[in-house]
Amino acid sequence: MGYLEVENELYEKWDDILEKMKVNFDISDPAFNTFIKILKVHSISGKNLTILIDDAKIGSNKSFIEKRYSAFLQVTIEEMTNIKYDITYISKNEINTTPVETFKNTSLPSKDHPFISTKYTFDNFVVGDNNDYAHAASLKVAEEPGDIYNPLFIYGGAGLGKTHLMHAIGNYIIDRDNTQRVVYVTSESFVNEIVEAIRDKKGDGSNSMQEFRNKYRNVDVLLIDDIQFIIGKETMQQEFFHTFNHLYESQKQIVISSDKHPATMKTLEERLRSRFEMGLTVDIKPPTYETRMAILRRKVQEENLSIDDSILDFIASNVSSNIRELQGAITKVIAFSKLRHNDITMDLAKQALSDMIAPDKKKEITIDYIIETVADHFNISTNDLLSSKRSSNISHPRQICMYLCCELTNNTLDVIKKHLNRKDHSTIIHGRDNIKKLLEDTDANSKVAKDIDILIKKINPQ
Numbered sequence: 001m002g003y004l005e006v007e008n009e010l011y012e013k014w015d016d017i018l019e020k021m022k023v024n025f026d027i028s029d030p031a032f033n034t035f036i037k038i039l040k041v042h043s044i045s046g047k048n049l050t051i052l053i054d055d056a057k058i059g060s061n062k063s064f065i066e067k068r069y070s071a072f073l074q075v076t077i078e079e080m081t082n083i084k085y086d087i088t089y090i091s092k093n094e095i096n097t098t099p100v101e102t103f104k105n106t107s108l109p110s111k112d113h114p115f116i117s118t119k120y121t122f123d124n125f126v127v128g129d130n131n132d133y134a135h136a137a138s139l140k141v142a143e144e145p146g147d148i149y150n151p152l153f154i155y156g157g158a159g160l161g162k163t164h165l166m167h168a169i170g171n172y173i174i175d176r177d178n179t180q181r182v183v184y185v186t187s188e189s190f191v192n193e194i195v196e197a198i199r200d201k202k203g204d205g206s207n208s209m210q211e212f213r214n215k216y217r218n219v220d221v222l223l224i225d226d227i228q229f230i231i232g233k234e235t236m237q238q239e240f241f242h243t244f245n246h247l248y249e250s251q252k253q254i255v256i257s258s259d260k261h262p263a264t265m266k267t268l269e270e271r272l273r274s275r276f277e278m279g280l281t282v283d284i285k286p287p288t289y290e291t292r293m294a295i296l297r298r299k300v301q302e303e304n305l306s307i308d309d310s311i312l313d314f315i316a317s318n319v320s321s322n323i324r325e326l327q328g329a330i331t332k333v334i335a336f337s338k339l340r341h342n343d344i345t346m347d348l349a350k351q352a353l354s355d356m357i358a359p360d361k362k363k364e365i366t367i368d369y370i371i372e373t374v375a376d377h378f379n380i381s382t383n384d385l386l387s388s389k390r391s392s393n394i395s396h397p398r399q400i401c402m403y404l405c406c407e408l409t410n411n412t413l414d415v416i417k418k419h420l421n422r423k424d425h426s427t428i429i430h431g432r433d434n435i436k437k438l439l440e441d442t443d444a445n446s447k448v449a450k451d452i453d454i455l456i457k458k459i460n461p462q
């Protein structure tokens, strides 16, 4: 699903989500009316969801709401949308002072300006062997933007902290000088904005494309996340190339994140590749056990709880390759204990995480289970996965599904074909072989290799 579609879906379901949360967590009418009804979707950027506390008493309830209801809301949204968001709250008075607001007043609606989330700072970034170089480079860039490491290119697998570091850079720069125009955007939003600008010939004759260019070429710091989405899209690469040059020549800082090193981006235009490699390229690797434990301990501390180390060890040992999943796991355990009004014990943790971690259970691996797990992992619906849609965010997971059905089950191609709603079994062979080839052509740190690794663990955790 595209960025705007996901956002629309969340807007549409919002009232139902709040009602569901009320029922699930037994929230009283007065508490619901006072603290929950006032929550509105402000903006979405990837898996970062910002919620506006639309409260008459400006900002007064923010920390209470965050502490008391955040875990409940995250779990309910996940239940209703299959997406696990990182949630940030913003009160009305913050909206009126964030630098993003300045951009909001230029031309485009707020949802197109994902902004710097105050939730992600250097202070709450846990540094370990896997990310110390990326952390040090980011800090240097934040201290001296546009100076030595330009562009800074951060790459690594999903959920390992790239977005966190980008926001941390933004926060650090704004904290020191809030006149700095710092823009964070995912390349998916960047693409959507270009598409909208091209489509939209404004009624008053002014040119939306020009507005788009003015917006991105007049910033002091551009943080562009998940650049892989513009790869292979010629017009978009070209537009980004010109934006890049303009900023670079004016010594403005550019920070780019991606799931791959520029050298391994096959369809990246050569001139962009060489631009990306002009500055400093740093990677973030999957967290070591120590980093995972440190992240869990920090979360427990933030929640003012005390959880036995053996339980944290259980989580850290079983959720190893993605920090987003690690945080999701501990959040789920905490929400589960609040929901049941029970202390956090090993049994409760195992129960709460039984869908993620099930070391004691022998599970039969069925094609349908693989379909569900893959769809969930890529945040798409099973309907889309089984449809004939060809966009890469659907067709790639579908091919991964074909590969996994062939590798992990003993079903014939004919059976797999039927379950996956394909007409011809040669489609299954083609999909399976495509993924095999991708795995052969990339290293163990590539996005596809990591996705497969995580999926196999999810499907068959023994």
Ligand SMILES: Nc1ncnc2c1ncn2[C@@H]1O[C@H](COP(=O)(O)OP(=O)(O)OP(=O)(O)O)[C@@H](O)[C@H]1O
Pocket (backbone or CB within 6 Å): 046, 086, 120, 124, 125, 126, 127, 131, 156, 157, 158, 159, 160, 161, 162, 163, 164, 165, 226, 259, 295, 323, 324, 327
């Ligand atoms: N070193 C860390 N210390 C504390 N929290 C972390 C760290 N690394 C990641 N996180 C947290 O994990 C979650 C996922 O991180 P983030 O969104 O930055 O990942 P990403 O690499 O940008 O992933 P993707 O490629 O999927 O966008 C966030 O909530 C982030 O705060």
